[in-house]
Amino acid sequence: MAKDYVSSVLKSLLLILQLVFLSQHQSASASIVKFLPGFEGPLPFELETGYIGVGEEEEMQLFYYFIKSERNPEEDPLFLWLSGGPGCSSISGLLFENGPLTMKLEEYNGTLPSLVSTTYSWTKVTTQKKVINFIRPSQYTLTYHFPQTTSIIFLDQPVGTGFSYSRTQLVDKPSDSGEAKRVHEFLQKWLGKHEEFISNPLYVGGDSYSGKVVPALVQEISKGNYQCCKPPINLQGYVLGNPLTEFETDMNSRIPFAHGMALISDELYESLKIICKGKYVNVDPSNTECLKLVEEYNKCTETVNPFLILEPFYEAETPDSYIYRYLLATYWANDESVRKALQINKESIGRWIRCNLDIPYTQDIISSVPYHVDNSIDGYRSLIYSGDHDLGMPYLGTQAWIRSLNYSVIDHTDFFLNLPFLGRYRRTYANKMTFATIKGGGHTAEFKPEESSVMFQRWISGQPL
Incomplete structure (x- = not known):
């Protein structure tokens, strides 16, 4: 009898320990962040950070930042953002392109750099007023109101990027096609932990090198919906900015672009x-x-800035250079108080760097054009946009592969006066693909964030650009 009692007590204690472990594991895997060091006061939006394990033993721990739509997160689309590189942290998107915070541009003095709110986040309802002065002595004030917003998951991938890490030595190197599978697994597991978002429309996107991974990811999700995974992911489309698509096509376009820009x-x-x-x-x-x-x-x-030819090519991070905020972000992300607020696993990585270009990686997708074709056949919408002053991935190369699809043009406009990004090019094709250029834009949305936001919110709302 006593033996049975002791056995029962031991089983109860074991169960309690298991529950405590699971509770700690779950609380460590995701957390709501209400305050961030460097930002004054509570965050004016809801931020969640955490890790999702992928792989057979969940050995790869992918870190994410999740920011809810500030309008109606229960119904608004869910958007997954991948940065390029490969190996650039998703902080690049969050703090410099389409997130609700950015670095305050001020000279570093040894203290923690400051964060400030943005007006152009894709998670916000955007109401903009633009005063346009024409040659004639008259003014017009135009107001733009876009009711559609998104909740955004900013994901650090592949492993070794940002705060993502592996618990064990990787057997296989990350690759384009492999990342499409891993990010699909991430999404399935993330939605499993956030079931309230399963029915929300989902869009995926990114810029630069993610032009290889995103189209393949769309195909993986689409296949998964039919072959393996229930409930299905409510995928609706994808967005790519200045994407690397087909190396030779993109690179061969640099010289015609340089000539056209009088370089x-x-x-x-x-x-x-x-x-x-x-x-x-x-x-x-x-x-x-x-x-x-x-x-x-x-x-x-050689002295031209390939990411924005209007800017000089800075070799040093000085306060008057656009890349100085990258240095500030590095100081910020490596601060112990920031890591504690973000709930970063102390055993994950050493020093955080914005772009870890030394990650072993196999570029096994030679061209993502076939994926675009398949995604079009499956009926997914797409928005492909280019800053028209990017020498790194010129819009001429993007136009070339889009033309190779041989889809008929159903709508186009070559010059606009009714939007804040004046003078640009836009074409909509029969395959639900829209291509647009952003006047004065560079390699990523960070160079024209407000104009990029207006473009995106019009597109995701189903309004013509």
Whole structure:
């Protein structure tokens, strides 16, 4: 009898310990953040941070920031954002492109850098007023109100990016196709822990290198909805900014773009066209004349900022450079109080860096065009946009692969006066794809965040751009 009693007590204690462990594990995996060091007062939005384990043993711990829509999160679309690189933290999106906070641009003095609210977050209801002065002595005030907002998951991927880490040594290197599968698994598990969002429309997106992963991810989700996974994910479409799509097409467009922007002479451009025959990367080594001309082009553009040709190319992080906020973000993210507020696992990583470009990675998707084709056949909407002053991934290359799809144009406008991003190009195709350029924009939305926000909110609301 006594033996049975002791056994019963031990079982009860074991159950209690298991419950305590599970409770601690769950509370550590996700937490609501109400205050952030560097921001004055409570956050004016709801922020959740946490880890989701993926892989057979959940050895890969993917870190995310989740910000709820400030309008109606119960019904508004859910949006998953991936930064490029591969290896750039999603803080790049959150603090510099489409999130509700950004770094306060001030000279670093050894104390914690400050955060300030933005007006252009994709999680906000945007009401904008724009006064336009025309050549005639008159003014027009235009008001834009876009009721649609999104809740955004900013995800650090692949493992080794941002605060994401692996508990064990990875057997396989991350890859384009592998990341599409892992992010799909992340989404399934995240929705399993946030069942209230399962029925919300889902969009995925990102910029730069994520142009390889996002279209493949859309296909993975679509296949999963039919083959394996219940309940299905309510995927509706995807968004890509200045995306890397097909390396040679994108890179070969740099020289025509540079010529069109008066960065190289007519004579050099004509010689390049004739001698290189439009092929400026992976040049045949025997074509020495072409190689010399390409080298001359490189010398002509070596001081040009490839991410925004309107800005000088800064080699140092100084307060007057646009990249200075990256330095501030690095100081901020490595502060112990910030890591504690974000609930970062102390064993995850050492020093946080914005873009970890040393991650072992296999680029196994040569072209994401076939994925765009399949996604179009499956009926998903897409918005592809380009800052028209990006030399790194010029809009000419994006236009080229979109034209290769041979979809008919159902609507287009080459110049706008009724939106804050004056003078731009937009085409809508029969496959539910919209392509737009942002006047004066660079490689990412950070260079024209307000204009990017207006464009996105019109598109996601189903309004014409």
